[in-house]
Amino acid sequence: MLGASRKRSDCAKNRRKTVFYYICFMRMTISGLPKHFDKFDLQRLFNPFGWVDYTRILIDPITGLSRGKGIVEMKQEEDAKKAMAALQGRMLGPNPLNIKETKDKGPKTW
Numbered sequence: 001m002l003g004a005s006r007k008r009s010d011c012a013k014n015r016r017k018t019v020f021y022y023i024c025f026m027r028m029t030i031s032g033l034p035k036h037f038d039k040f041d042l043q044r045l046f047n048p049f050g051w052v053d054y055t056r057i058l059i060d061p062i063t064g065l066s067r068g069k070g071i072v073e074m075k076q077e078e079d080a081k082k083a084m085a086a087l088q089g090r091m092l093g094p095n096p097l098n099i100k101e102t103k104d105k106g107p108k109t110w
Helices: 008-014 039-049 077-087
Strands: 026-031 054-060 066-074 098-100
Touching: 026 077, 039 054, 039 066, 039 077, 066 077, 077 098
Parallel strands: none
Antiparallel strands: 026 066, 026 098, 054 066
């Protein structure tokens, strides 16, 4: 559950304490992955640095092959920064890994 478990007005009516749950994670975009990599290989690559919450490999819809890019979410920001420092520039195939932190775009304003 993201954000507060109850609204402040609900808590005032029910006289219960508001409990906030903060979900901290860091999302990274990885490029330079080999074409044969799948999401489990990507998870195994980042697991030694901490808990990996989500992995995804971007696939070309026409060929069905990997585009060489992936997304990883890690629970702890410190673990993610350690992984970025250790894996940046590492050669897994013909290209070195390039890891960047992905920023949330936030709500759209018109």
